[in-house]
Amino acid sequence: VFYAEDFTVGRRFPTGEATVTVEAILAFARQWDPLPMHTDLKAAERGRFAGLIASGLHTISIATRLSVDAVVGDSAIVVGRGIQTIQLRKPVRPEARLRGSILVIEQRFVDAERAVIVWRNELIDQDDDLVLAMVVDCVIGRRPVGVPSYSD
């Protein structure tokens, strides 16, 4: 388990990879962001991006899932407090291969039990282009006395 003490400023955690299928783009957008550029192949072809692009919310969801699988799901997370900023830097098109990382940018111990941890979650695509950058605020529990750290 990763405790607040493990999220030292500058530490970077890599995540796994996800491939975005056209079916996944359509299914996500039909439920949460039903705009033609995300839900309608023909309309998207004629549109400004000359092809289907994923909802930004879908990209954010993929980044979150990758970070949960790699780090957050194995951490003493108390709660996510919010997101400071999200930049959608490049449209995500069908068959994009995305991989992420979490870079710790703030570690602030609040009391004996908890810390606020701020990290920058990035997604890079198959061309090594930055697709998404978001800065996330979490509250994470401190390591209980007597529990050894990962690096011990």
Added chain:
Amino acid sequence: VFYAEDFTVGRRFPTGEATVTVEAILAFARQWDPLPMHTDLKAAERGRFAGLIASGLHTISIATRLSVDAVVGDSAIVVGRGIQTIQLRKPVRPEARLRGSILVIEQRFVDAERAVIVWRNELIDQDDDLVLAMVVDCVIGRRPVGVPSYSD
């Protein structure tokens, strides 16, 4: 269709309402944010919130869907550029009834065809408590010459 000219600073657009079921909380979180506080009723009961709470990403998705249905889907939207900030102010529990609004906070004409529009998207629950506030940046097309405005 709402064009950039219609998003005047201070204008507020109400959205419809959504009720969040326990099944929806579990289904969303299992796919995108699989932490026990969102996916496991028993673990959530024992946890810090003494009950299941929706993933923040689920709440953001509901806010987005309501705003698409009410306004964005009927606008000359070009693209969402990103989100400046997201505050998760109150946990969303099963059977929460959420309704939203979009308050325009910036309208910046970029060229003859487009404007950057910034709005604050809020969700309020059945107790009139603020659940979510997020500030969203979009590019929206200007009204073509000869097309009358909504208010004409």
